[in-house]
Amino acid sequence: MTRVVVVGAGPAAHRFVECLHRRGHRDPVVMLGAERRPPYNRMLLASVLAGALPAEAVTLPDLPAGVEAYRSATVTSIDRATRTVHLDDGRRFRYDALVLATGARAVVPRVPGIRWRGGLSPQVRPLRTLDSCVALGPGPVCVLGGGVLGVEAALALRRAGHRVTLVHRHPYPVNRHLDAAAGTLLARHLADRGVDVRLEREAVRYDEGLLVLRDGETVAANTLLLCAGARPRVELARAAGLAVAGGIVVDDRLRTDDPHVYAIGDCARYGRESGGGVARAWAQAETLAALLTGGRRRYEPVPAVVRLRDPELSVVALDRPRPRAADGRAETVTFTDPAGRRHAALEVLAGRIVRGVLYGLPQATAAATQLFDRDLPLPADRLALLLGTPPRTGTGDLPDDAVVCFCNTVTRAGIVAAWRRGCRDRAALGEATRAGTGCGTCVAEVDRICERLGAEPARGPATETGRLLAVGSGVTP
Amino acid sequence: MTRTLVLIGHGMVGKRLIEALRAGEHGNDWRVVALAEEARPAYDRTLLSSYLTGGDAERSALLTPSVPDDPAVRLMLGTPAVRVKPGRRVVHAAGGERVGYDALVFATGARPFVPPVPGHDRPGCFAYRTLDDAERVRRAARPGRPAVVVGGGVLGLEAAAALRALGMRVHLVERSDRLMAAQLDAAAARVLAAFVAGLGVRVHHATTVASVDGGPGGAVRGVTFAGGATLPAGLIVFAAGVRPRDELATAAGLTVAPRGGIAVDDRCRTADPHIWAIGDCAAVHGRCYGLVNPGYRMAEVVAAQLLGRGGKTFTGSDASVRLKVMGADVASFGDAHARTPGAVEFAQLDRAAGRYAKLVLAADGRTLLGGILAGDARAYPTLRAMLGRELTIMPPGLLAGAASGR
DSSP states (O other): OOOEEEEOOSHHHHHHHHHHHHTTOOSOEEEEOSSSSOOBOGGGHHHHHTTSSOGGGGBOOOOOTTEEEESSOOEEEEETTTTEEEETTSOEEEOSEEEEOOOEEEOOOOOTTTEETTEEOTTEEETTSGGGGSOOOSSOEEEEOOSHHHHHHHHHHHHTTOOEEEEOSSSSTTTTTSOHHHHHHHHHHHHHTTOEEEOSOOEEEEETTEEEETTSOEEEOSEEEEOSOEEEOOHHHHHTTOOBSSSEEEOTTOBOSSTTEEEOGGGEEETTEEOOHHHHHHHHHHHHHHHHTTOOOOOOOOOEEEEOOOTTOOEEEEEOSSOOOOOSOEEEEEEEETTTTEEEEEEEETTEEEEEEEESOHHHHHHHHHHHHTTOOOOSOHHHHHHTOOOOOSOOOOOTTOEEETTTTEEHHHHHHHHHTTOOSHHHHHHHHOTTSSSSTTHHHHHHHHHHHHHSOOOOHHHHHHHHHHHSOTTOO | OOEEEEEEOOSHHHHHHHHHHHHHOSSOOEEEEEEOSSSSOOOOGGGHHHHHHSOHHHHHHHHSOOOOOOTTEEEETTOOEEEEETTTTEEEETTSOEEEOSEEEEOOOEEEOOOOOTTTTSTTEEEOSSHHHHHHHHHHOOTTSEEEEEOOSHHHHHHHHHHHHTTOEEEEEOSSSSTTTTTOOHHHHHHHHHHHHHTTOEEEOSOOEEEEEEOGGGOEEEEEETTSOEEEOSEEEEOSOEEEOOHHHHHTTOOBOTTSSEEEOTTOBOSSTTEEEOGGGEEETTBOOOSHHHHHHHHHHHHHHHTTOTTOOOOOOOOOEEEEETTEEEEEEESTTOOSTTOEEEEEEETTTTEEEEEEEOTTSOBEEEEEEESOOTTHHHHHHTTTSBOOOOOGGGSTTGGGOO
């Protein structure tokens, strides 16, 4: 019998116990959640905060039968020798396998005035838990930190009618995932929606509803919403003597340096990977569930798809942590449309997306994300992919009145007419039309036209020639 | 009745005017007198570098261009015009001959711009515009010795290529942060710069030559950069752009555009109804083009008027350029810098292969407005032919996979 104890009740823990059950594990499973609420989906917090979604809407599905789930259960220590976890109320649970899914906590910037009497000032609120999403009071809101969460919160609050300022240290929002072009478009969108965006600014003090920035500017902030990132919760692991380095260190079996202790989700660190959101947490949860039920899987870093959740925006960042070793060509594909506020930049290796940013291109985003997820090659016509148009091929005819030879103003029609009169190669065509006899640049195109005409079935020349000459070049003899 | 056209200048554009006129005539409406400063008929100036690097065949084709034997055309070589009297409709040629005209066309071209830095006229400094310039450079070239080319545009790159082929150690000085700044964007210029560097040409970006320094006897010994650094060199080529040759027109009382060039309208007409200007010396609505293709278009516009078919106007913004030197292949066409309102850009860069392609499309994402190709410009003729049209064909060079099959 394997008794599994899970510390944490977030998406990683939830997915883990679910998978464990699905894979036939019927031994005891204990899930210890510190919050008083049932497990919920953190990705939608910004909408809950703004009142666009009720709190119940983000609750995760019920746990499988047989899982002993406890709420408000705070684990205070792990006794690895006896394989026991201790709770603050004196309860204790023995384990055969301990899974740490303690998640991360919001970063509280070291800005005087934010902390108050050992906690946070009442007007300061980290956006991390459902508890932090109770309705905001009246007055202006300042969102500190312009990452994904901060931007989502600023837009959602603005939509709900709040006065919102977004303060961000970097030159453009979501700088961890976006490039400068997409970030700049995003900043413009925020400004258009009425968010007061302050970039490359740092807070130095908070007092009495006023956030003071380093350059002396002040921002009205009856509520200060902290969206300055999150740090893995590692205290429990560290106190238990487990290896910690920017997260609880795990191997590709998600095992810590204690063979009976595992870590998954935001609290875990595998290789150079840490944080990285819910897709990663889910992949780790599934892998670990498989391993604990006799599977031979190994954890592999998952391709990250970071989306901004906003009804008006289509923004996605793609990042494959370990692209397949490929001797294929590396290529950068970019699309920029400043006026239409669209942008895409893809890094492609051996035909597959390794990294990418797409802004304002919903159709291309859907197609590209799918190819990225499944590690499939892009179609040859990258532009068609980005524009959502049917792909073009490398062959086809120019329009009849297209000028082929610019030196001598010879159109395709002029060349076709001469060809139909019997000029079947570059030299003969050059003599008849002067095409290709100037700078010589167009001879490749003249050759291509010849080749295509030669390949097509014969046509009645008379009417064709008459029509073509009418639009042909003035210098055609 | 036969009328007289006097053409001042017999370069590529002047020659094109004569051809277009003769091709469109039914009888002998026009007698042409062409006053040429150079001692040889028009040659293809874009091939200057192949004169230096090519074989005997290329050289002789350039040195002895064929001129059609046409009794209606009198080509006066080595006989520049020295004075124009619009009131009397007469041109004074060097040597004293006076030629009356019914129509006068300036096709005087441009002269190289030599930055007025101290020492710019020392022995060992050259311009790069005419066959005579090229011949002087060839004689001064010393294999293994350093040379400096001032100007990283098309002409400068061609000069650098030629000097490299002549065995010199070439330094190219470009004042901006990229080569061919007028035609290329930063990514394409990087591809080109990497290629050029790979051929042993040392590129000095974002700096200028502050002075040309002399040794004993005054001959060039090296240059001093704006930052104070010095570089030994026995040969300097200035390829820092050209200036329209409008002085004869100015002296004749014709209007010159604020930034130089004989002021003409979109029919290449000056304010004098008998006088036109075409090619590098002309400023169409204030703008000089400095490229041969717009010059050709101007020649055709004027020929049409002389033949009584005046409807044609010069709309030419065709600043398409393809440069093929030292194996580098770059091209720029149409609205390469996406200045059209609403224009969108699509670019593909293969850094390892040194290949870059950019398309500029209208806001609809379909109509081709321009583009830039670097490293592989085989798609250029096809794309240029599709300018202003819906991009229905994706040239193989712009399709992934197809491009690798060189």
